[in-house]
Amino acid sequence: MNLPYAEPYKIKMVEPMYPSTRAEREAWLKEAHYNLFNLKSQQVFIDLLTDSGTGAMSQEQWSALMSGDESYAGSRSFEQLKKVITTLTGFPYILPTHQGRAAENVLFSVMVKEGDVVPGNAHFDTTKGHIEFRKASAYDCTIDEAADTTLYHSFKGNLDISKLENVVEIYGKERIPMIIVTVTCNSTGGQPVSMENLKAVRNLADRHGLPVIFDSARFAENAYFIKTREKGYENHSIREIVKEMFSLADGMTMSSKKDGIVNMGGFIALKSQALYRETSTFNIMFEGYITYGGMSGRDMAALARGLEEATTFEFLESRISQVHYLGELLREAEIPVQEPFGGHAIFVDATRFLTNVPREEFIAQTLAVELYLESGVRAVEIGTLLADRDPETRENRYPRLELLRLAIPRRVYTRNHMDYVAIALINIFQRRKQITSGYKINYEAPIMRHFTVELEKI
Numbered sequence: 001m002n003l004p005y006a007e008p009y010k011i012k013m014v015e016p017m018y019p020s021t022r023a024e025r026e027a028w029l030k031e032a033h034y035n036l037f038n039l040k041s042q043q044v045f046i047d048l049l050t051d052s053g054t055g056a057m058s059q060e061q062w063s064a065l066m067s068g069d070e071s072y073a074g075s076r077s078f079e080q081l082k083k084v085i086t087t088l089t090g091f092p093y094i095l096p097t098h099q100g101r102a103a104e105n106v107l108f109s110v111m112v113k114e115g116d117v118v119p120g121n122a123h124f125d126t127t128k129g130h131i132e133f134r135k136a137s138a139y140d141c142t143i144d145e146a147a148d149t150t151l152y153h154s155f156k157g158n159l160d161i162s163k164l165e166n167v168v169e170i171y172g173k174e175r176i177p178m179i180i181v182t183v184t185c186n187s188t189g190g191q192p193v194s195m196e197n198l199k200a201v202r203n204l205a206d207r208h209g210l211p212v213i214f215d216s217a218r219f220a221e222n223a224y225f226i227k228t229r230e231k232g233y234e235n236h237s238i239r240e241i242v243k244e245m246f247s248l249a250d251g252m253t254m255s256s257k258k259d260g261i262v263n264m265g266g267f268i269a270l271k272s273q274a275l276y277r278e279t280s281t282f283n284i285m286f287e288g289y290i291t292y293g294g295m296s297g298r299d300m301a302a303l304a305r306g307l308e309e310a311t312t313f314e315f316l317e318s319r320i321s322q323v324h325y326l327g328e329l330l331r332e333a334e335i336p337v338q339e340p341f342g343g344h345a346i347f348v349d350a351t352r353f354l355t356n357v358p359r360e361e362f363i364a365q366t367l368a369v370e371l372y373l374e375s376g377v378r379a380v381e382i383g384t385l386l387a388d389r390d391p392e393t394r395e396n397r398y399p400r401l402e403l404l405r406l407a408i409p410r411r412v413y414t415r416n417h418m419d420y421v422a423i424a425l426i427n428i429f430q431r432r433k434q435i436t437s438g439y440k441i442n443y444e445a446p447i448m449r450h451f452t453v454e455l456e457k458i
Helices: 020-032 059-065 076-089 101-111 125-133 161-171 194-209 218-229 238-246 273-286 298-309 314-333 365-375 415-432
Strands: 093-098 115-122 137-142 180-184 212-214 251-255 265-269 345-349 380-382 402-409 440-445 452-458
Touching: 059 298, 076 093, 076 238, 076 265, 076 298, 093 101, 093 251, 093 273, 101 125, 101 212, 101 251, 101 265, 101 273, 115 161, 125 137, 161 194, 180 194, 194 212, 194 238, 218 238, 218 314, 251 380, 265 273, 298 314, 314 345, 314 415, 365 402, 365 415, 365 440
Parallel strands: 115 137, 115 180, 180 212, 212 251
Antiparallel strands: 093 265, 251 265, 345 402, 380 402, 440 452
8 A cells, every 4th residue: 555645844833723703704804894814813714815924934944043144234144045046046146125026126116117018927916016006017928728727738827929929019129128927827826837938938038139037936836847747857856947947037036935935035136237236226225235135134044945945846745735635625526726736826716616796796805705704714816806907997907817816835734724625615615606796895005906905795
C-alpha cells in the first residue's frame, strides 16, 4: 500500500479560532455593510480572504529576525536580501518597498504617464488602479481560453500574442511604456504563464523595443507549474526555471507577502542602471532610503530566507497540493470551479453557481456573503466589485469571469479546515436556487472601491 501524503512540517505554535454562531455572523455582517473586508479578524473562523501576508514563517525565518541589521543606510540585512534576489532572478539592481503596491507606485511613477496604454494578462486590482490613477489604460491581452472555467488549458495565464500585436499597431510603441506579465495570473484563477509564452512576449517586445515587467508575487508557483506541466522542464529545478523566467524580463515588482512567505514587504528588481537611478528618487520620496525602502532590517532578513524556502520543490508541492485538495473536494461535489486548479487559491465560478442572481447585484459578492453566513469562512469577490467602474463612463465594468476566490495562506491550515470549507460550499450549493437576489451599493470610493464599499441587501 502506498503511503498517504503528509505535510513536510510540524506545528510548533497554535492560534485559537472562534467558531461563531449564525446569529452573531448576521449581526457582524450588517455592521460591516456586507463588506467582508470590514469584519474583524476575531469574527472570522477560517480566513481565506487572501494569501498575502497571512502565511506562517518557518523557524529559520523567525531566527533570521533576530539577526536583522536596523542601520538606516547600508544595512547588512539589505545586502543579504539583495544577494538572494540577484542569485534567483539575475537582476543586479534592487529597491526594497513595504509591499507590492508600493513597488508599483514607485516604478509606475517613472514609467507610466497620462494617455499611456499598458497591455498585460488580466492586471490585478492594485496594478490597474495605479495605471488608471495616472490617467492611463490597462489593456487585457489574456488568451480567450482563460474565460471558460470548464476548459482545461495548462497555462490559462498566457498572453494572446496577436492581441498584443494589435495593441502595438493601434496605439504605437510610443504610448506603451511596458508590457506587464503577471506570474501567476491572479484574475484568471491563479493560472500560470508558460515559458513558451514568456519567450513569445519577449520576442514581440524586442521587435518593437518595449520593456517587459513581471508582476512576480507568485513567481515560484508559476515555476512549479512550468516544471510539472510544460514539456522539457520536468528535470529542471525550480530555481533553474525561475532564473530562465526572469531572463526574459527587464524588471519585476514583487509583493513579498506571497511567495516571500513574510507578513510585510516588497521590492523592485531591474536590469537597467539608468531606470534604477530614476526609480530610486521616487523610492526615497515614497518609501525610504534605497537600502531599506519601508522595510525593517529584521523583515529583510526573514524575506531573504523566505525566498530561498519558497523556491524549493518540496515546499511548493506541499503548498499547491493543499490548494488542489480543496479543489478536488469541490469538483467531486460538482461545484463549478476554474480548471485546472491554480497555485494559491481555488476560484469558484459564481455565475454558474448562483444562476438566479442578476449580474447587477454582484453575484460573486453574494456568494461570499452566503459562505460567511453559513460557516464563518471569509473569502473574497474577484468580479464586478473588483473590476470597478470605467474611468470615462463611470458605468460598472462586468468582467468575463465572476469568481469567488478561496485563497489559502501558506502553512497555516490543515486538511480538516479544507474539508470544513468544502462542506460549507456544498451546503450552499444544495440550496443555491433559493438565492435570487444580491446587493446594491450605498457608498463606494472613486478607485479600488471593493476594499471600502458599503452594500445593502436587496
